[in-house]
Amino acid sequence: MDLRQLALGALGIADPVRKAYAVQALWAQARTQTLPLDPDAVLAEPPDLPGRSARPVLVRADAVPPRSPFTLVGRAALLHAIAHIEFNAINLALDACWRFPGLPPAYYLDWLRVAAEESTHHLLVAEHLATLGHVYGDFEAHDGLWTMTWKTRGDFVARMALVPRTLEARGLDATPLIQTKLRKAGDLRAVEILDVILRDEVGHVAIGNHWYRWACAREGLDPVAHYRVLVAQYEAPRLRPPFNRAARLAAGFSDEELAFLEEPPAARLTVS
16 A cells, blocks of 8 residues: 555554554654655545544534633643644545645655544643543534535545635644643643643644645636635635734745734635
8 A cells, every 4th residue: 555545544443542553553654664655645534534423422613612721621621622723634644645646755744644643632732632641532522624624525625625724724823832731730730741732733723834835836826816716605704813923934934924814804805
């Protein structure tokens, strides 16, 4: 089996811990030896992707209650939400790795590396969650990240625009704010874990930016103007300030792109 087939197999694994270790093993194999890779193969999509356990129970995003870190159960629920994001991020990266044919080999290796790093993030958060008396699956969660992944399954440009550099990039803005609350709550281990996540996520968003611009260049599209089109077409969530400008600039966003994010909502609805 080649790299893309193996990534698809890992995506189908339901158990989060087994999936995380399978992805890490696959990345270690890809780093230390040459794996077969057929970029042009059109792989058959199995049913019931992604693989995931019956828990956590998935509900609407607005049905997930607020999570205060200043009580033990509230902090556990907050960390559970982060573990869920990281588990979804494994799935997003694996899906990007197997789904789209005809791309440079570096593309597939980039997304396999992202999947492996997201696996590490999930395991770190889940391990810390256990010290609070909970496991991943104990709290309800929502499926917003995978919903956009599924909506963009037939549009490579939209996938790169709206998943890594829109939904996942939101973590660049949210993480420092969460760290401030966790630090006040005295959970310094959680703050340390989020330092690792934020560092790696800058790189993941940079990969999304790189391949989005590559795709736009291939299609003769202006990346800034076309992003507006895609936001409207796929009804991407409207991002609100504050934005972590330093992290977003480090991840490859341009000043023009940041200016678009900071526009008033009415202005953003205007598609060029």
